[in-house]
Amino acid sequence: MAKKDLNINSKDWIDSFFKNPDKYFEMIFEGEGIFDGGSIPKIFEEAIENQKRSRESLIPEIQKKEISPEAPPIPAKSKIKPKKPGQVLNRETFETSRILEYFSEKELRAQIGHDKNFWPVALLRELIDNSLDACENTGISPVIEVEATDKYISVADNGPGIPIDIIKKSQDYLFRISDKAYYISPTRGQMGNALKVIYAAPFVVNPEDPGYVEIGSSGQLHHISITLDRLAGEPVITDSVSEFVKNGTFVKINSSCLIDLSKSDEFYNSPPGMEELIQGYTAFNPHVTFILNGKEYPATDPGWQKWTTDSPTSIHWYNVETLSDLVAGYLVKERANGHNKKTVREFVSEFRGLSGTAKQKKVTGDYSREDLSIFEREGDIDRQALEMLLNKMKDECNEPKPGVLGIIGKEHFTNWILCQGGAEPSIKYIKKQGYDNGLPYLLEIGFAVKEDNTKNRTQITGLNWSPVIGEPPDPSLRQAIQDANIKRTDPVIFLTHISRPRFEFMDRGKTKIEL
Ligand SMILES: Nc1ncnc2c1ncn2[C@@H]1O[C@H](COP(=O)(O)OP(=O)(O)OP(=O)(O)O)[C@@H](O)[C@H]1O
Ligand SMILES: [Mg+2]
Numbered sequence: 001m002a003k004k005d006l007n008i009n010s011k012d013w014i015d016s017f018f019k020n021p022d023k024y025f026e027m028i029f030e031g032e033g034i035f036d037g038g039s040i041p042k043i044f045e046e047a048i049e050n051q052k053r054s055r056e057s058l059i060p061e062i063q064k065k066e067i068s069p070e071a072p073p074i075p076a077k078s079k080i081k082p083k084k085p086g087q088v089l090n091r092e093t094f095e096t097s098r099i100l101e102y103f104s105e106k107e108l109r110a111q112i113g114h115d116k117n118f119w120p121v122a123l124l125r126e127l128i129d130n131s132l133d134a135c136e137n138t139g140i141s142p143v144i145e146v147e148a149t150d151k152y153i154s155v156a157d158n159g160p161g162i163p164i165d166i167i168k169k170s171q172d173y174l175f176r177i178s179d180k181a182y183y184i185s186p187t188r189g190q191m192g193n194a195l196k197v198i199y200a201a202p203f204v205v206n207p208e209d210p211g212y213v214e215i216g217s218s219g220q221l222h223h224i225s226i227t228l229d230r231l232a233g234e235p236v237i238t239d240s241v242s243e244f245v246k247n248g249t250f251v252k253i254n255s256s257c258l259i260d261l262s263k264s265d266e267f268y269n270s271p272p273g274m275e276e277l278i279q280g281y282t283a284f285n286p287h288v289t290f291i292l293n294g295k296e297y298p299a300t301d302p303g304w305q306k307w308t309t310d311s312p313t314s315i316h317w318y319n320v321e322t323l324s325d326l327v328a329g330y331l332v333k334e335r336a337n338g339h340n341k342k343t344v345r346e347f348v349s350e351f352r353g354l355s356g357t358a359k360q361k362k363v364t365g366d367y368s369r370e371d372l373s374i375f376e377r378e379g380d381i382d383r384q385a386l387e388m389l390l391n392k393m394k395d396e397c398n399e400p401k402p403g404v405l406g407i408i409g410k411e412h413f414t415n416w417i418l419c420q421g422g423a424e425p426s427i428k429y430i431k432k433q434g435y436d437n438g439l440p441y442l443l444e445i446g447f448a449v450k451e452d453n454t455k456n457r458t459q460i461t462g463l464n465w466s467p468v469i470g471e472p473p474d475p476s477l478r479q480a481i482q483d484a485n486i487k488r489t490d491p492v493i494f495l496t497h498i499s500r501p502r503f504e505f506m507d508r509g510k511t512k513i514e515l
Contacts, residue, residue, distance in 0.1 A: 099173040102200040103235050111197050114470060116205070118271040120262045122469055123198050124153050125277060127251050129188035129466050130195075131157035132281075132288065133180070134249065137310035141302035144281075145291040148274040150259060152211075154252035161217040162249045170195040171224065171237050179309075182329040184317040184439075184501045186307050186405050188466040199224055202255035203235055211255030216244035272469060279420070280460045280467025284497050286412045300415060306406025306465065307499075312352040315390065316399040317439055317501040323390050324381040330372055341371045344389070353397030363392045402433035402440035405499040406465075413446035413495060420458055422448030422493045441500045450491035457490050462497040472496065 101107050109115065112122050128144055135142035135157050145156040169177040178192025202210040203226040212225035221244035226235045244250070262271055272280070278292045286301040318326070327347075334341055345360045345368040354360060360368065367374060375386050410429040417427050426449040433442045450458075461472045472478050477496065486492060 099234060102173055102196055103204055105204050108197065108200060108204050111193060112201070114271075115269065116261050117269070118262075118469060119201055119205075120148075120153060120259050121271045121274065121277055123194075123201060123253065123258075124148065124155065124274065125466065125469060126189070126194035126198065127153075127155040128277075128281060130162075130251075131155055131159060131249060132285065132465070133187050133189055133309050134162070135159035135288075136306070136308040141287055141289065141299050142285075143289045143291070146274070146278065147293055148259075149293075151256045152252055152254045153259065153274075154250065156246070156248060156250040158248045161247070162215065164218055164220060167215050167217065167220075167222050168239070171199065171239060182322075182326040183313050184322055185309070185311070185313045186464045186499050186501050187309055188464050190502070198251075198253060199226060199237065200235075202226075202253065202258045205255070205261065206257035209257065211253070211257065214250070214252040214254065216246060216250035217248075218244075220244050221250075277467065277469070280462065281465075283413075283416050283460055283495055284408060284462040284465045284467065286408065300412060304406075304412075307404055312350055312355070313501070314352040314400050315354070315393040315397065318390065319438065320383050320387045320390055322502075324383055324386055327372055327375055327386060328381055331376060334372075341373070344368060344370050344372060344374065347372055348389075348393060351393060351397070352400060354393060359396045363389070363396050400440065402435070402442045405440065405442045405501070407431065407442060408444055408497060413444065417446055417448045417493050417495070420493055421450050421452055421455065423451045436500075439501050441498060444495075444497045446493070446495035448493045450493060453491045455491045457486060457488050457492050457494065459486075459492075459494040460496070462495075463503055464499050465497075 102111065105116070112119055114122050124146065128146065131144050132142055135144075138158075138160055140158065143158045147154045166177055166179075169175065173196055176192030176196075178189065180187045180190045181192050199213055202213070207228055210226055212223055215222045215224065221242045223240045223242070225238050227238065228234070229236045275292060278290050278297060281288065281290060282297050282300075285299075287299050287304040287306070289299045289302075290297040315323075330342055330347070345364050348354050348360050348363050354363065375382050375389075377385075410431075413429050414427055418424060426447075428445075428447045430445050431443070432445075433440070435441070459472075461468045461477070463473065486494065
Protein backbone atom coordinates (compact mmCIF):
# COMPACT_ATOMS: atom_id res chain seq x y z
CA MET A 1 0.00 0.00 0.00
CA ALA A 2 1.29 3.44 -0.87
CA LYS A 3 1.94 5.94 1.83
CA LYS A 4 -0.80 8.29 0.64
CA ASP A 5 -3.42 5.53 1.11
CA LEU A 6 -2.67 5.66 4.78
CA ASN A 7 -3.03 9.43 4.81
CA ILE A 8 0.20 9.96 6.63
CA ASN A 9 2.11 13.22 6.95
CA SER A 10 5.37 13.39 5.10
CA LYS A 11 7.87 12.76 7.78
CA ASP A 12 11.38 11.73 6.95
CA TRP A 13 11.40 8.55 8.90
CA ILE A 14 8.04 7.40 7.55
CA ASP A 15 9.40 7.91 4.04
CA SER A 16 12.42 5.83 4.78
CA PHE A 17 10.30 3.18 6.45
CA PHE A 18 8.09 2.77 3.40
CA LYS A 19 11.01 2.77 1.00
CA ASN A 20 12.67 -0.13 2.71
CA PRO A 21 10.90 -1.35 5.84
CA ASP A 22 13.17 -4.35 6.36
CA LYS A 23 16.34 -2.35 6.28
CA TYR A 24 14.85 0.31 8.49
CA PHE A 25 13.74 -2.29 10.95
CA GLU A 26 17.14 -3.89 11.06
CA MET A 27 18.69 -0.50 11.59
CA ILE A 28 16.55 0.10 14.64
CA PHE A 29 16.74 -3.25 16.31
CA GLU A 30 19.61 -5.28 15.00
CA GLY A 31 22.20 -2.95 13.58
CA GLU A 32 23.32 -1.72 16.96
CA GLY A 33 23.80 -5.22 18.31
CA ILE A 34 21.43 -4.81 21.22
CA PHE A 35 21.34 -8.49 21.89
CA ASP A 36 24.42 -9.87 20.29
CA GLY A 37 25.89 -12.03 22.97
CA GLY A 38 26.09 -9.39 25.65
CA SER A 39 28.71 -7.31 23.81
CA ILE A 40 28.51 -3.58 24.38
CA PRO A 41 26.53 -2.00 21.57
CA LYS A 42 28.49 0.53 19.54
CA ILE A 43 26.21 3.38 20.46
CA PHE A 44 26.83 2.61 24.08
CA GLU A 45 30.59 2.59 23.64
CA GLU A 46 30.42 5.99 22.02
CA ALA A 47 28.28 7.32 24.85
CA ILE A 48 30.82 6.09 27.40
CA GLU A 49 33.69 7.69 25.46
CA ASN A 50 31.85 11.01 25.25
CA GLN A 51 31.15 10.91 28.94
CA LYS A 52 34.82 10.24 29.72
CA ARG A 53 35.88 13.11 27.50
CA SER A 54 33.49 15.56 29.07
CA ARG A 55 34.53 14.46 32.54
CA GLU A 56 38.20 14.99 31.72
CA SER A 57 37.51 18.47 30.47
CA LEU A 58 36.16 19.30 33.91
CA ILE A 59 39.39 18.38 35.72
CA PRO A 60 41.42 21.55 36.37
CA GLU A 61 44.80 21.57 34.60
CA ILE A 62 46.69 21.70 37.88
CA GLN A 63 45.22 18.38 39.00
CA LYS A 64 46.34 16.68 35.80
CA LYS A 65 50.05 17.38 36.55
CA GLU A 66 51.87 14.27 37.64
CA ILE A 67 52.88 14.15 41.26
CA SER A 68 56.40 12.90 41.77
CA PRO A 69 56.41 9.69 43.87
CA GLU A 70 59.61 10.88 45.62
CA ALA A 71 58.12 14.15 46.80
CA PRO A 72 57.61 14.01 50.58
CA PRO A 73 54.04 14.44 51.75
CA ILE A 74 53.39 17.94 53.09
CA PRO A 75 52.19 17.58 56.67
CA ALA A 76 48.98 19.46 57.30
CA LYS A 77 49.16 21.92 60.19
CA SER A 78 47.04 20.72 63.07
CA LYS A 79 44.59 23.39 64.20
CA ILE A 80 42.71 21.18 66.66
CA LYS A 81 43.03 22.20 70.29
CA PRO A 82 42.43 19.56 73.00
CA LYS A 83 38.93 19.85 74.46
CA LYS A 84 38.16 20.54 78.10
CA PRO A 85 36.06 17.80 79.86
CA GLY A 86 32.78 19.77 79.74
CA GLN A 87 33.07 20.15 75.96
CA VAL A 88 33.08 16.43 75.19
CA LEU A 89 29.96 14.58 74.12
CA ASN A 90 29.99 10.90 74.98
CA ARG A 91 27.90 9.56 72.16
CA GLU A 92 25.26 6.90 72.77
CA THR A 93 24.76 4.25 70.08
CA PHE A 94 21.15 4.33 68.94
CA GLU A 95 19.36 1.64 67.03
CA THR A 96 17.16 2.77 64.16
CA SER A 97 14.59 0.38 62.82
CA ARG A 98 15.04 -0.66 59.19
CA ILE A 99 11.31 -0.18 58.76
CA LEU A 100 12.11 3.50 58.19
CA GLU A 101 13.89 2.57 54.98
CA TYR A 102 10.51 1.99 53.42
CA PHE A 103 8.82 4.94 55.00
CA SER A 104 10.60 7.92 53.55
CA GLU A 105 9.68 9.42 50.22
CA LYS A 106 13.23 9.22 48.92
CA GLU A 107 13.57 5.55 49.76
CA LEU A 108 10.17 4.62 48.46
CA ARG A 109 10.89 6.38 45.21
CA ALA A 110 13.95 4.15 44.85
CA GLN A 111 11.93 1.05 45.72
CA ILE A 112 9.21 1.88 43.21
CA GLY A 113 11.66 3.26 40.65
CA HIS A 114 9.43 6.16 39.68
CA ASP A 115 8.44 9.68 40.63
CA LYS A 116 5.42 10.03 42.87
CA ASN A 117 2.91 10.67 40.09
CA PHE A 118 3.67 7.18 38.77
CA TRP A 119 3.09 5.42 42.09
CA PRO A 120 -0.60 4.51 41.74
CA VAL A 121 -0.15 2.86 38.35
CA ALA A 122 3.18 1.28 39.36
CA LEU A 123 1.58 -0.29 42.44
CA LEU A 124 -1.38 -1.50 40.44
CA ARG A 125 1.08 -3.16 38.08
CA GLU A 126 2.73 -4.95 41.01
CA LEU A 127 -0.64 -6.30 42.10
CA ILE A 128 -1.53 -7.50 38.61
CA ASP A 129 1.91 -9.14 38.25
CA ASN A 130 1.39 -10.97 41.51
CA SER A 131 -2.03 -12.18 40.44
CA LEU A 132 -0.79 -13.40 37.07
CA ASP A 133 2.25 -15.20 38.50
CA ALA A 134 -0.02 -16.98 40.97
CA CYS A 135 -2.91 -17.76 38.62
CA GLU A 136 -0.86 -19.22 35.81
CA ASN A 137 -0.11 -22.43 37.64
CA THR A 138 -3.71 -23.26 38.47
CA GLY A 139 -4.37 -24.59 34.97
CA ILE A 140 -7.30 -22.26 34.36
CA SER A 141 -7.21 -19.13 32.30
CA PRO A 142 -6.55 -16.17 34.62
CA VAL A 143 -9.30 -13.61 35.09
CA ILE A 144 -8.04 -10.37 36.63
CA GLU A 145 -10.59 -7.86 37.77
CA VAL A 146 -9.32 -4.34 38.36
CA GLU A 147 -11.18 -1.40 39.81
CA ALA A 148 -9.64 2.02 39.76
CA THR A 149 -11.56 4.96 41.20
CA ASP A 150 -10.70 8.27 42.86
CA LYS A 151 -10.66 6.58 46.24
CA TYR A 152 -9.17 3.13 45.72
CA ILE A 153 -7.55 0.65 43.39
CA SER A 154 -8.23 -3.04 43.72
CA VAL A 155 -7.27 -6.27 42.01
CA ALA A 156 -9.13 -9.56 42.36
CA ASP A 157 -7.98 -12.80 40.79
CA ASN A 158 -9.16 -16.39 40.39
CA GLY A 159 -5.85 -17.85 41.58
CA PRO A 160 -4.95 -20.12 44.50
CA GLY A 161 -5.12 -17.32 47.09
CA ILE A 162 -2.16 -15.67 48.75
CA PRO A 163 -1.12 -17.89 51.69
CA ILE A 164 -2.06 -16.38 55.07
CA ASP A 165 1.47 -16.78 56.47
CA ILE A 166 2.79 -14.74 53.53
CA ILE A 167 0.31 -11.95 54.32
CA LYS A 168 1.70 -11.94 57.85
CA LYS A 169 5.36 -12.15 56.87
CA SER A 170 4.99 -9.47 54.22
CA GLN A 171 4.41 -7.03 57.10
CA ASP A 172 7.85 -7.76 58.55
CA TYR A 173 10.17 -5.17 57.05
CA LEU A 174 13.32 -6.98 58.14
CA PHE A 175 12.81 -9.74 55.62
CA ARG A 176 11.74 -9.91 52.03
CA ILE A 177 9.24 -12.63 51.39
CA SER A 178 8.90 -14.27 47.99
CA ASP A 179 8.35 -17.67 46.41
CA LYS A 180 10.39 -16.54 43.40
CA ALA A 181 13.51 -15.00 44.91
CA TYR A 182 16.16 -17.70 44.50
CA TYR A 183 14.73 -19.60 41.55
CA ILE A 184 16.05 -18.55 38.17
CA SER A 185 12.84 -18.50 36.20
CA PRO A 186 10.94 -16.04 34.04
CA THR A 187 8.49 -14.70 36.58
CA ARG A 188 7.16 -11.19 36.68
CA GLY A 189 8.06 -10.65 40.34
CA GLN A 190 11.36 -11.66 41.88
CA MET A 191 12.24 -9.29 44.71
CA GLY A 192 9.75 -10.05 47.49
CA ASN A 193 9.31 -6.37 47.99
CA ALA A 194 6.11 -5.19 46.37
CA LEU A 195 3.61 -5.85 49.15
CA LYS A 196 5.78 -3.98 51.66
CA VAL A 197 5.90 -1.02 49.33
CA ILE A 198 2.13 -1.17 48.87
CA TYR A 199 1.51 -0.92 52.63
CA ALA A 200 4.03 1.90 53.00
CA ALA A 201 3.13 4.16 50.06
CA PRO A 202 -0.19 5.65 51.31
CA PHE A 203 1.42 6.46 54.66
CA VAL A 204 4.39 8.17 53.03
CA VAL A 205 2.04 10.26 50.89
CA ASN A 206 -0.08 11.41 53.82
CA PRO A 207 0.86 10.17 57.32
CA GLU A 208 -2.13 12.05 58.81
CA ASP A 209 -4.75 10.24 56.73
CA PRO A 210 -3.10 7.40 54.83
CA GLY A 211 -6.07 5.09 54.34
CA TYR A 212 -5.49 1.33 54.53
CA VAL A 213 -4.89 -1.83 52.52
CA GLU A 214 -7.20 -4.85 52.47
CA ILE A 215 -6.11 -8.34 51.47
CA GLY A 216 -8.67 -11.10 51.16
CA SER A 217 -7.68 -14.74 50.76
CA SER A 218 -8.47 -18.21 52.15
CA GLY A 219 -11.50 -17.06 54.17
CA GLN A 220 -9.75 -14.09 55.82
CA LEU A 221 -9.93 -10.38 55.11
CA HIS A 222 -6.91 -8.51 56.48
CA HIS A 223 -7.33 -4.81 57.16
CA ILE A 224 -3.78 -3.46 57.26
CA SER A 225 -3.22 0.08 58.45
CA ILE A 226 -0.23 2.16 59.47
CA THR A 227 -0.03 4.66 62.31
CA LEU A 228 2.90 6.63 63.64
CA ASP A 229 4.53 5.88 66.98
CA ARG A 230 5.63 9.47 67.58
CA LEU A 231 8.00 8.58 70.40
CA ALA A 232 10.05 6.12 68.39
CA GLY A 233 9.42 8.11 65.21
CA GLU A 234 8.41 4.84 63.68
CA PRO A 235 5.39 3.56 61.78
CA VAL A 236 3.40 0.78 63.41
CA ILE A 237 1.50 -1.77 61.36
CA THR A 238 -1.88 -3.03 62.55
CA ASP A 239 -3.56 -6.01 60.95
CA SER A 240 -7.14 -6.85 61.93
CA VAL A 241 -8.86 -9.88 60.45
CA SER A 242 -12.49 -10.52 59.51
CA GLU A 243 -14.27 -12.99 57.25
CA PHE A 244 -13.71 -13.18 53.49
CA VAL A 245 -16.05 -15.30 51.41
CA LYS A 246 -14.66 -15.19 47.89
CA ASN A 247 -12.11 -17.43 46.17
CA GLY A 248 -8.74 -16.27 44.90
CA THR A 249 -6.99 -13.14 46.13
CA PHE A 250 -8.37 -9.65 46.54
CA VAL A 251 -6.15 -6.65 47.29
CA LYS A 252 -7.49 -3.14 47.68
CA ILE A 253 -5.51 0.02 48.35
CA ASN A 254 -7.95 2.47 49.95
CA SER A 255 -6.17 5.77 49.75
CA SER A 256 -7.47 8.79 47.90
CA CYS A 257 -4.29 10.75 48.69
CA LEU A 258 -2.24 8.12 46.89
CA ILE A 259 -4.52 8.04 43.88
CA ASP A 260 -4.53 11.83 43.66
CA LEU A 261 -0.81 11.65 42.81
CA SER A 262 -1.53 10.43 39.30
CA LYS A 263 -3.52 13.56 38.46
CA SER A 264 -0.84 15.56 36.70
CA ASP A 265 -1.01 17.62 33.53
CA GLU A 266 2.59 17.06 32.49
CA PHE A 267 2.88 15.83 28.91
CA TYR A 268 6.40 14.45 29.04
CA ASN A 269 6.53 12.91 32.49
CA SER A 270 2.98 11.68 32.84
CA PRO A 271 2.15 8.13 33.90
CA PRO A 272 0.09 5.85 31.69
CA GLY A 273 -3.61 5.75 32.46
CA MET A 274 -5.12 2.62 33.99
CA GLU A 275 -6.63 1.64 30.65
CA GLU A 276 -3.28 2.02 28.92
CA LEU A 277 -1.73 -0.26 31.50
CA ILE A 278 -4.37 -2.92 30.94
CA GLN A 279 -3.93 -2.61 27.17
CA GLY A 280 -0.22 -3.23 27.74
CA TYR A 281 -1.03 -6.43 29.59
CA THR A 282 -3.37 -7.59 26.85
CA ALA A 283 -0.54 -7.15 24.31
CA PHE A 284 1.67 -9.68 26.09
CA ASN A 285 -0.87 -12.05 27.68
CA PRO A 286 -3.17 -13.74 25.12
CA HIS A 287 -4.41 -16.18 27.79
CA VAL A 288 -5.72 -13.65 30.31
CA THR A 289 -9.12 -11.95 30.63
CA PHE A 290 -8.92 -8.50 32.18
CA ILE A 291 -11.86 -6.55 33.52
CA LEU A 292 -11.27 -2.86 34.21
CA ASN A 293 -14.10 -1.03 35.98
CA GLY A 294 -16.59 -3.49 34.49
CA LYS A 295 -15.22 -3.35 30.93
CA GLU A 296 -14.02 -6.74 29.73
CA TYR A 297 -10.90 -7.41 27.66
CA PRO A 298 -11.39 -11.10 26.89
CA ALA A 299 -8.53 -13.56 26.49
CA THR A 300 -7.78 -14.02 22.79
CA ASP A 301 -6.24 -17.45 23.33
CA PRO A 302 -7.13 -18.95 26.73
CA GLY A 303 -5.06 -22.05 25.95
CA TRP A 304 -1.88 -20.15 25.13
CA GLN A 305 1.16 -21.78 26.71
CA LYS A 306 4.07 -20.12 28.42
CA TRP A 307 6.52 -21.01 31.13
CA THR A 308 4.55 -21.01 34.39
CA THR A 309 5.65 -20.53 37.98
CA ASP A 310 5.11 -24.21 38.80
CA SER A 311 7.29 -25.42 35.89
CA PRO A 312 10.61 -26.86 37.09
CA THR A 313 13.52 -24.51 36.45
CA SER A 314 16.43 -25.60 34.28
CA ILE A 315 19.82 -26.19 35.87
CA HIS A 316 21.30 -24.59 32.73
CA TRP A 317 19.92 -21.26 33.91
CA TYR A 318 22.06 -21.32 37.08
CA ASN A 319 25.70 -20.63 37.79
CA VAL A 320 27.48 -21.58 40.98
CA GLU A 321 26.57 -18.29 42.66
CA THR A 322 22.86 -18.42 41.91
CA LEU A 323 22.71 -22.13 42.78
CA SER A 324 24.47 -21.38 46.09
CA ASP A 325 21.81 -18.79 46.82
CA LEU A 326 19.09 -21.37 46.22
CA VAL A 327 20.77 -24.03 48.38
CA ALA A 328 21.41 -21.45 51.13
CA GLY A 329 17.75 -20.40 50.92
CA TYR A 330 16.63 -24.00 51.47
CA LEU A 331 19.09 -24.53 54.35
CA VAL A 332 18.03 -21.37 56.16
CA LYS A 333 14.39 -22.37 55.78
CA GLU A 334 15.10 -25.89 57.09
CA ARG A 335 16.94 -24.44 60.05
CA ALA A 336 13.98 -22.21 60.87
CA ASN A 337 11.44 -25.04 60.50
CA GLY A 338 13.58 -27.64 62.23
CA HIS A 339 12.23 -30.35 59.93
CA ASN A 340 11.67 -31.25 56.25
CA LYS A 341 15.29 -31.84 55.41
CA LYS A 342 15.72 -32.11 51.68
CA THR A 343 18.08 -34.78 50.35
CA VAL A 344 20.48 -33.98 47.54
CA ARG A 345 18.50 -36.32 45.32
CA GLU A 346 15.21 -34.59 46.09
CA PHE A 347 16.87 -31.30 45.31
CA VAL A 348 18.13 -32.60 41.96
CA SER A 349 14.71 -34.04 41.09
CA GLU A 350 13.18 -30.53 41.21
CA PHE A 351 14.97 -29.46 38.03
CA ARG A 352 13.73 -29.73 34.49
CA GLY A 353 14.80 -32.95 32.78
CA LEU A 354 16.08 -34.54 36.01
CA SER A 355 12.90 -36.13 37.37
CA GLY A 356 13.96 -39.67 36.33
CA THR A 357 15.42 -41.90 39.05
CA ALA A 358 18.27 -43.18 36.88
CA LYS A 359 19.50 -39.67 36.09
CA GLN A 360 19.24 -38.62 39.73
CA LYS A 361 21.32 -41.62 40.81
CA LYS A 362 23.93 -40.92 38.18
CA VAL A 363 24.20 -37.28 39.19
CA THR A 364 24.25 -37.71 42.94
CA GLY A 365 26.20 -41.01 43.19
CA ASP A 366 27.16 -41.93 46.76
CA TYR A 367 25.63 -38.91 48.38
CA SER A 368 22.11 -39.22 46.94
CA ARG A 369 20.53 -39.78 50.37
CA GLU A 370 22.59 -37.14 52.13
CA ASP A 371 20.96 -33.91 53.21
CA LEU A 372 21.56 -30.75 51.26
CA SER A 373 23.52 -29.58 54.31
CA ILE A 374 26.55 -31.54 53.02
CA PHE A 375 27.18 -28.44 50.95
CA GLU A 376 27.45 -26.31 54.08
CA ARG A 377 30.98 -25.51 55.19
CA GLU A 378 31.90 -23.17 58.02
CA GLY A 379 28.66 -21.25 57.81
CA ASP A 380 28.86 -20.85 54.04
CA ILE A 381 28.22 -22.92 50.94
CA ASP A 382 31.08 -25.08 49.66
CA ARG A 383 31.10 -23.68 46.15
CA GLN A 384 33.63 -26.14 44.80
CA ALA A 385 31.51 -29.13 45.82
CA LEU A 386 28.36 -27.45 44.57
CA GLU A 387 29.97 -26.63 41.24
CA MET A 388 30.73 -30.32 40.73
CA LEU A 389 27.08 -31.15 41.30
CA LEU A 390 26.01 -28.30 39.01
CA ASN A 391 28.21 -29.57 36.17
CA LYS A 392 27.02 -33.16 36.55
CA MET A 393 23.41 -31.99 36.50
CA LYS A 394 24.05 -29.95 33.36
CA ASP A 395 25.63 -33.01 31.68
CA GLU A 396 22.54 -35.12 32.34
CA CYS A 397 19.89 -32.88 30.80
CA ASN A 398 19.45 -30.80 27.71
CA GLU A 399 19.42 -27.06 27.72
CA PRO A 400 15.86 -25.89 26.97
CA LYS A 401 15.34 -23.90 23.81
CA PRO A 402 14.33 -20.22 24.25
CA GLY A 403 10.88 -21.16 22.92
CA VAL A 404 9.97 -22.77 26.28
CA LEU A 405 9.68 -19.30 27.72
CA GLY A 406 6.51 -18.77 25.65
CA ILE A 407 6.25 -17.20 22.22
CA ILE A 408 3.49 -14.60 22.07
CA GLY A 409 3.50 -14.86 18.30
CA LYS A 410 2.83 -12.93 15.14
CA GLU A 411 -0.90 -13.58 15.13
CA HIS A 412 -1.52 -12.12 18.56
CA PHE A 413 0.74 -9.11 17.95
CA THR A 414 -0.95 -8.46 14.59
CA ASN A 415 -4.47 -8.65 16.04
CA TRP A 416 -3.53 -6.43 18.92
CA ILE A 417 -1.98 -3.86 16.60
CA LEU A 418 -5.06 -3.90 14.37
CA CYS A 419 -7.30 -3.32 17.39
CA GLN A 420 -5.14 -0.32 18.29
CA GLY A 421 -5.62 1.25 14.87
CA GLY A 422 -2.49 -0.01 13.10
CA ALA A 423 -2.64 -0.03 9.28
CA GLU A 424 -2.53 -3.65 8.18
CA PRO A 425 -0.03 -3.35 5.31
CA SER A 426 2.48 -1.59 7.53
CA ILE A 427 2.54 -4.24 10.26
CA LYS A 428 5.92 -5.80 10.84
CA TYR A 429 6.73 -8.57 13.30
CA ILE A 430 10.10 -10.04 14.11
CA LYS A 431 11.17 -12.68 16.55
CA LYS A 432 14.71 -13.16 17.63
CA GLN A 433 15.92 -15.79 20.05
CA GLY A 434 19.22 -16.94 21.39
CA TYR A 435 21.40 -17.14 24.46
CA ASP A 436 22.97 -14.26 26.25
CA ASN A 437 25.33 -14.72 29.20
CA GLY A 438 24.18 -18.33 29.52
CA LEU A 439 20.48 -17.50 29.61
CA PRO A 440 18.01 -17.92 26.77
CA TYR A 441 16.11 -14.91 25.57
CA LEU A 442 13.19 -14.39 23.29
CA LEU A 443 12.63 -11.01 21.69
CA GLU A 444 9.46 -10.15 19.81
CA ILE A 445 8.82 -6.84 18.12
CA GLY A 446 5.72 -5.49 16.45
CA PHE A 447 5.63 -2.27 14.50
CA ALA A 448 2.96 -0.46 12.50
CA VAL A 449 1.97 2.94 11.28
CA LYS A 450 -1.43 4.10 12.54
CA GLU A 451 -4.34 4.59 10.16
CA ASP A 452 -5.11 7.90 11.81
CA ASN A 453 -2.12 10.17 11.49
CA THR A 454 -3.36 12.56 14.15
CA LYS A 455 -2.73 9.93 16.81
CA ASN A 456 0.40 9.87 18.92
CA ARG A 457 2.91 7.06 19.27
CA THR A 458 1.88 3.93 21.19
CA GLN A 459 5.04 2.43 22.54
CA ILE A 460 4.93 -0.49 24.94
CA THR A 461 7.84 -2.54 26.18
CA GLY A 462 7.19 -5.75 28.08
CA LEU A 463 9.52 -7.82 30.21
CA ASN A 464 8.33 -11.32 31.05
CA TRP A 465 4.71 -10.53 30.12
CA SER A 466 4.49 -7.37 32.17
CA PRO A 467 4.36 -3.93 30.53
CA VAL A 468 7.09 -1.58 31.64
CA ILE A 469 5.90 1.77 32.93
CA GLY A 470 7.75 4.79 31.57
CA GLU A 471 10.72 4.65 29.23
CA PRO A 472 12.11 1.37 27.83
CA PRO A 473 14.16 -0.22 30.57
CA ASP A 474 17.40 -0.85 28.69
CA PRO A 475 19.76 2.03 27.77
CA SER A 476 20.64 0.61 24.36
CA LEU A 477 16.98 0.14 23.49
CA ARG A 478 16.23 3.70 24.60
CA GLN A 479 19.10 4.94 22.50
CA ALA A 480 17.99 2.91 19.46
CA ILE A 481 14.54 4.49 19.64
CA GLN A 482 16.09 7.91 20.01
CA ASP A 483 18.39 7.29 17.03
CA ALA A 484 15.48 6.11 14.93
CA ASN A 485 13.89 9.46 15.68
CA ILE A 486 10.46 8.06 16.49
CA LYS A 487 8.85 10.91 18.35
CA ARG A 488 6.06 10.85 20.87
CA THR A 489 3.79 12.58 18.36
CA ASP A 490 4.49 10.13 15.51
CA PRO A 491 1.53 7.92 14.57
CA VAL A 492 3.12 4.54 15.13
CA ILE A 493 2.63 1.45 17.24
CA PHE A 494 5.72 -0.06 18.62
CA LEU A 495 5.64 -3.23 20.76
CA THR A 496 8.72 -4.86 22.20
CA HIS A 497 8.66 -7.92 24.41
CA ILE A 498 11.61 -9.69 25.96
CA SER A 499 11.42 -12.82 28.04
CA ARG A 500 14.35 -14.24 29.93
CA PRO A 501 14.68 -16.47 33.00
CA ARG A 502 16.12 -13.54 34.89
CA PHE A 503 16.69 -9.86 34.35
CA GLU A 504 19.45 -8.12 36.23
CA PHE A 505 17.47 -5.15 37.40
CA MET A 506 19.57 -2.14 38.24
CA ASP A 507 16.95 -0.82 40.65
CA ARG A 508 14.49 -2.27 43.14
CA GLY A 509 11.54 -0.90 41.21
CA LYS A 510 12.39 -3.33 38.37
CA THR A 511 12.36 -0.50 35.85
CA LYS A 512 15.94 -0.58 34.57
CA ILE A 513 17.76 -3.60 33.26
CA GLU A 514 21.18 -4.44 32.01
CA LEU A 515 21.09 -6.68 28.98
N1 LIG B 1 -2.41 -12.62 44.14
C1 LIG B 1 -1.60 -13.49 44.74
N2 LIG B 1 -1.92 -14.82 44.77
C2 LIG B 1 -1.10 -15.72 45.38
N3 LIG B 1 0.07 -15.39 45.98
C3 LIG B 1 0.44 -14.10 45.99
C4 LIG B 1 -0.37 -13.09 45.37
N4 LIG B 1 0.24 -11.90 45.56
C5 LIG B 1 1.37 -12.15 46.23
N5 LIG B 1 1.50 -13.47 46.50
C6 LIG B 1 2.62 -14.11 47.24
O1 LIG B 1 3.22 -13.10 48.01
C7 LIG B 1 4.62 -13.05 47.76
C8 LIG B 1 5.12 -11.64 47.94
O2 LIG B 1 4.61 -10.79 46.91
P1 LIG B 1 5.51 -9.56 46.47
O3 LIG B 1 4.85 -8.90 45.33
O4 LIG B 1 5.80 -8.75 47.69
O5 LIG B 1 6.88 -10.25 46.02
P2 LIG B 1 7.25 -10.99 44.66
O6 LIG B 1 6.10 -10.97 43.71
O7 LIG B 1 7.78 -12.33 45.01
O8 LIG B 1 8.45 -10.10 44.12
P3 LIG B 1 8.37 -8.56 43.65
O9 LIG B 1 8.69 -7.72 44.85
O10 LIG B 1 9.44 -8.48 42.61
O11 LIG B 1 7.00 -8.30 43.14
C9 LIG B 1 4.78 -13.62 46.35
O12 LIG B 1 6.07 -14.15 46.15
C10 LIG B 1 3.69 -14.69 46.34
O13 LIG B 1 4.17 -15.86 46.95
MG1 LIG C 1 5.24 -9.17 43.21
